[in-house]
Amino acid sequence: MRSHTSLQVRLPVLIFVMEIVMLVLYSFFVTYDDNGNAKLQNNQTDPMENSLYRDYPYFADVQVMIFVGFGCLLAFCRFYGFSGMVFNFLTAAFSIQWAILFACAVVLISYGAVLGKTSPVQLVVMAALEIPVFAVTEWAVLKYIRINDAGGTILIHLFACYFGLGVTFVLYRPCLNSGHPKETTSYHSDILSVMGTLFLWVFWPSFNSALTFKGDDQHRAVLHTFIGLSSSTITAFALSAMFNKRGKLTMADIQNVTLAGGVTVGASVDMMISPAAAFALGIMGCTACFFGYKYLTPFMAKRLRIQDQCGIHNLHGLTGIISSTAGICAILLATEETYGPSLYQIFSHRAPPEGDPKLLELQQLIPGLKPGLGRTAKEQALFQLAAVFATIAASTVGGLLTGLMMNLKFMASPSDEDCFDDELFFDLELSDTACHGIISAVSFYSE
Template sequence: MSAIRCRLPFLVIFLEGILLVLIALFVTYDEHTDAAAHSNETDHRHNQLYAIFPVFQDVQVMIFVGFGLLMGFLKKYGYGGIAFNFMIAVFSVQWALLVQGWFYHFHDGRIHIGVYNLLTAETACATVMISFGAVLGKTSPVQILILSLLEVPIFTATEWIIMELLKIKDVGGSITIHLFACYFGLSVTTVLYRPGLKDGHKDEGADYNSDKMAMLGTLLLWVFWPSFNSVFAANGHGQHRAVIHTYIGLSSCTLTTFAISSLLDKRGKINIAHIQNAALAGGVAVGSAADMMVTPAGAFALGCIASVLCTVGFKYLTPFLAKKLKIQDVCGINNLHGIPGFVGAIAGIATILLTTDERYGHGLYDTFPERVPKEGDIKLAELVGVLPHLKAGGGRSAWEQAQYQAAAIGVCLGIAVLGGTVTGFILKLPFLAQPKDEYCFNDDPYFEVPEVEEKEEFEFTNKNNANNNQRLKLPV
């Protein structure tokens, strides 16, 4: 893998140099961070930092620690899973600050940023992390940097179409993040299909220690997922509901996973890989409806449904996709993000249609800003008299909002599959140092790995066994 020695450093230095120039040219402070925008009379308690930074830190832990440890489940690719996750996460956030800035925060010829921009950049980063799971261990660090470079702007454009043009509700990202990232990643791995790995690879698996590390990643993601689903909900009751619904969905999902995993095994044994992944599926499934009046019972049911589908997917669907459809999904992102993402999208539509406006009261317009009456509507004037913070919306009915939600699913899938397919063909270019089959799922081509003297370890084990036998007065 000598090609990495030249190509990786050159690519990183080149990308960082370009980013430095672009940041110097375009990025400046927003009103919350610019010293010149404040005076001695400024009440700093209203600074955006105090409302966002605690949740931003939660999402930081999910992206850099939770995802990283979860990606470290391969027995000989622990360094790669964790370190490459770290590398592309940092680059994705840097790149997303610029790309999202041009889409959302560009005025007066500059991109104005604060801690809120760091938070939204990490949602773009999350999509890259999910997609990375489909090609984990089968791609070089050069390839995954290019994957990040291409996916971030495609995701941002998709999100802009869905959120700004279609104006759907998806605070937890079931559609915009999980569905997009999953089918983008699956499209990439389909193009990068390796016939030599159709029967598996000797290193494509976990061992006792790597599985424990991945389980720690699951626990961290589990604990902080309510923050992820609630951060973009309306302040107050919307965020409160999102936290409760996410926690309930995760808890019901977790216990259901233990039961289904045991049930699917002939000996009744639990598969730790099911727990690592399916225990999180409830957070994905609750995402779109997290801040809606889905009810605690509804969130509980969504968690159970997501768990069953995710666990069954790992047991039967992943092998089927690999053998029949040539989709080699290393981390099973279709089971954790794709299928629960569909469940979440459908749940959001159902909640919109089945929940009466009276259940929301005036909170309806905080939850669905696009359902606020249009400018000039008589009802809008009446509402502003009671709720002065309201701004004119699209005047949508529940049925119209549900239609836009359904349209967003199609838009998301179409762009994800097309973008992922094009990206896959780009990643196949020979100068991107794609590893040979024998080097897949192994840290050795990329890292200085401590040598384990198997002979000495074997002799040490035999010596200990001999000592134990002597203590028991057994023949050695």
């Protein structure tokens, strides 16, 4: 009856083929950089200046977010905890091979839109196709449009969100609009999900600051992220109690809405926006995210055929748009009076071009400053806006095409009845036996 979802042939064949392809690509195109190449080390090299000691703490923090934070957060469904965590593990590990670190977050955010209604075969295919689309989009935006996006608001959050929505649009299941009997939570699954939220909350400053300039830029990024997260968290508690008919807190709000501030400050996280602005952005992002979950998600499912299972449009899409708007405003307001010479380091595209006398003056103040494009604040703001629309368009089209591929019959897609059920893809006999044993023992002693 469930032979069409059997993983015995589909998953191993797909993974082994992909691993062989990956091994060949690594053999030809992946090598050590200067910090990992033994030939470049000599008696004048200071081992403590290796980039490992600067970057590894951020790398480790982001790994905790990817594997523990996202994994636990996606385990909120009562009968889908194994799948939420384990499929996250599978997808993350494959995505890291395919993209080496940050693009992995893109795939896992998109995964939230199709949680519970896809097979591991479909998820591996989704990761395999999303990473190249992301890489091409990132290359085009950074090379030709050239933007500031320290926290990954445009190229991570917005891209992942609209790619995931494109996929779930194609995988639309009408019967899920009225709910599914197994799409429920339990006391323990909600606790596990909140643990994921806490891991993401604690390590989000590392995520937002990892790619910023070292020093005061990175300091501001950590500060702004921490303030934005704290204000969005407090606001989420207030809104949750206010709009609950019984005046109680809703676990879904605590699990998701509290994180909105981390996204909302992303586009301007390393800029001189002031702590008060970061605080306000946290509140704005939380409010948009909360009402998105409450009103927009049901509307999109019923009217637009977009079943956003984890509400990624609220946590990453709406907040990403607010963040991008805030980043554009910060760019328009950035002046030498506020930033000093470092203006041209943070906003590198505004630096004078090669041959400009002012460039020589600035290079004396900031050694190593590279020539820029000589853009004005207004020009850079317009390029930021263009990047937002280009990224949303590219990710949506990529998501739609990927969804068509995932919808093919041999992808082991679960039936409507089997959605949100671990039993479809996991051997639960041992777990069931253990549970029956515990129940029997409790019954025996209670008698």
